[in-house]
Amino acid sequence: MCGIVGCILKENKDVAPILFSCISKLEYRGYDSIGIATYDNTINVKKGKGDIETVNENLNFEDMKGDLGIAHTRWASTGRPTDANAHPHMDNSQSVAVVHNGTLENYTDLKEELIEEGFTFKSTTDSEVIPNLIKKFMEKGKSLEDALRKTTEKLKGSYAIVAISKDEPDKLVATRKDSPLIVAYGEKGYFVASDTPAVLEYARDVIRPDECEVAVLTKDGIEIHDKNGENVKWESKYIDWTPEMAQKEGHPHFMIKEIIEQSEAVKNTLGQKANIQKIIDEIGDVKRICFVACGTSYHASITGKYLIESMAGIACDVVIASESKYTARTWDEDTLVIFISQSGETYDSRMALKEARKTSKTLAIVNVAGSAMTDEAEFVIQTQAGPEIGVAATKTYIAQLTAIYLFAGLLSKNGELIEELNKVPAYIDEAVKERETIKELSKMYTFAENIFYLGRGFSYPIALEGALKLKEITYIHAEAYPAGELKHGPLALIDEKVPVIVVVPPGEDYDKTMTHIEEVKARGAIVLCVGAKGDEKIAENSKEIIGINPEVTDIIAPLVYTVPLQLVSYYVTIEKGYNPDKPRNLAKVITV
Known part of the structure; x- marks a missing residue:
């Protein structure tokens, strides 16, 4: 749940203000500390526990020099929220800096191995093993990219990693497994980030590397390499959300702004009617539907169950994603498994989706274009809520419900319900x-x-x-x-x-x-x-x-x-x- 940003500028200008602006856009992901590392003849790191504004007042991130750097907001999972546990983390020699999102299941074993080899640790996080492993492999003659690849071969768990090294000061390298990571480019330079809102001000052409691919960013451009180091042909997608769409527009909080925007989210999502009908036609007959979701999306799924069972007469289950492994054994070729996720990156839902793909038809209902689940599911309904910044879901929930109502109404051929949905935006505005x-x-x-x-x-x-x-x-x-x-x-x-x-x-x-x-x-x-x-x-x-x-x-x-x-x-x-x-x-x- 950490926020990651990396940037290399095309021209020799200071990157820190851009990194700070980008990482500030990821506050909504939740965080307890922030840090930035830049390269200017050496790697400089500033980091600390607390909210972005307070830490910046104390450390003044924006005066850091260098045209290349990485930034991070941390949400503690392994290790308490402290200055030492904040990212970026560096190796013992202070020559490699890393930011990491995810959880490493075998970090204790790796840490013990490294300690036996003479490495020391300053934090209690799982992430600190990564820069030390990278340095270990670079000392054996590996390039930064190859050292990152060798490091990930030893990691068990989920990760999105961005690394820089003073021994190869002209590049950033990044990779991912079961954690979101995008690569983007714009007029000023090349970016990596956990999520698109971070970079919208500077870049809206976005690439989503596949798992275990390595992205290499230099002043000259972007290369994506497979596990063997071979070039991968990549395609970018233009994200038409503007930076202004993620601002408060005069409201005291994002949450009230997003509650007010719900009628518009319904109107826009109703525009998916033709796409949903096409999906239903392609899916064909199913004997059973199973919704898989977490939190707010789970509540939307219960409504979907009631609608589909009462109108279409198809048996429906609703399963919390983290508990889905017990139900997954009953999924078969006659089952449609519907995954609902605001971000399209929810870990438990993605793991369940991987299982469902082995046996069943899969449909993802998500709000973020090009997110991981849009690539992994057989069918996709993208809700049209726009960016939601408030942590507590409001307009994305109503947009999910709208998509579910459309799906249920079209599946059951209930024209009366479809007509009634057109009145909903006005009802919401009244409320x-x-x-x-x-x-x-x-x-x-x-x-x-x-x-x-x-x-x-x-x-x-x-x-x-x-x-x-x-x-x-x-x-x-x-x-x-x-x-x-x-x-x-x-x-x-x-x-x-x-x-x-x-x-x-x-x-x-x-x-x-x-x-x-x-x-x-x-x-x-x-x-x-x-x-x-x-x-x-x-x-x-x-x-x-x-x-x-x-x-x-x-x-x-x-x-x-x-x-x-x-x-x-x-x-x-x-x-x-x-x-x-x-x-x-x-x-x-x-x-x-």
Whole structure:
């Protein structure tokens, strides 16, 4: 989940300001430290624990000299967040510098071997073995590129690595396995990075090297080499996201900007209708569908299950990606496995996708063009949410749902549902206009230590997503349950100190959900309902109500009713004084 940037300029100018600008664009991936290394007759490294602005105030990255360098933001996985554990890491002789994203499973053994050979270590990270291994092989006569290749032969686990050496000061070398890495070029020079937003200001022609290929960047251009060192013919893809698309545009946080942008994300994703129909035609008959996802995407998958089973009559499973190995044994040629990932780089989902390709048809629903899963899946639906910077998914979730609704509607030939989807952007805009009201009522929930979310049918995944958003950014413990499960245990936890948020749209589950409201009210709970505007019955039975257009039925409620729950979480977070864009301990892209 670390952020990586490397750059070599075409002209002899200082690269540090560009590296700092690029690495700052990767804050959304989550980080606890930052560092930069540049080459100017020797390798200079500055790094430290903390946020980018604070560390830069202390170290002044932008005054570093040199026209070649690497930069890194770290999200601790092996080794605590400390100055010493921050990247870049160097070898004992201070001649090789490396930035690394991923997790090395055998680093302890490698470290012990190197210590026996006389190497010493300054950090407790797994990454520090890499520059020392590279130096070890260079001392045996290997070039920087070949030394990197020999090093990766010894590594077990996932990695994206960029390395520089004062012994070959005219190049950067980079490689990857099970971690994202792009190569890009523009007027000023040549770049490597973990993700495209890092380099959009300088380069939008992007190359995605295959696993274990080595990218070599010099002032003269880019070469991609295979495992034998032979040239690989590469193609670039132009990314049409502009740098401005990743800015706040006057909003206090990316999260509120992205919540407001959700109607546009739906409109744009609805434009994928023809592509989705083509995919359905090519897939042909399937007897079973299995969704594989993590986090927010898992909640979108549950909605997909309900839609497809109720409309198309095809059996569906929903599996958390990290647990998928147990289900994978049942996948066969009659199974369509659908992978949902905002980034297209989610590690657990990618590993499951590799397994699924051996037996089944595979479809990836992703938001990032050219990401790893777009290359690995047989079929791809790219959602059209644009770049999402806030760590907590909002518009990418709604875009995922839109793609799922289109897929389910076209698969089941449900023209009525397809028509209804065209109304969703207007419904979302109406919901967003209620944000000042939601801001005020959210203040009453800042005291809570526990909050319950309830919903039945299509409202259950809405409740799940609402609870997850609250946990992610407010740090309040929240749980979601199918409302009918209350009496099977959770009701014991309800009292006057526990707010209960109930999702109750018009539809076949309305009456039963109202009885569940009575159940929690009888135990003294504070009830907030999200329901149809003007519904007097709901108003009588809850302390507060967030009103939604009454034309929004339970079937399409996940696309609309999710929005006010996002706003509740956002405003509770603001009231508590936290930054909703950068929740603690979390990262945007999970690559380990």
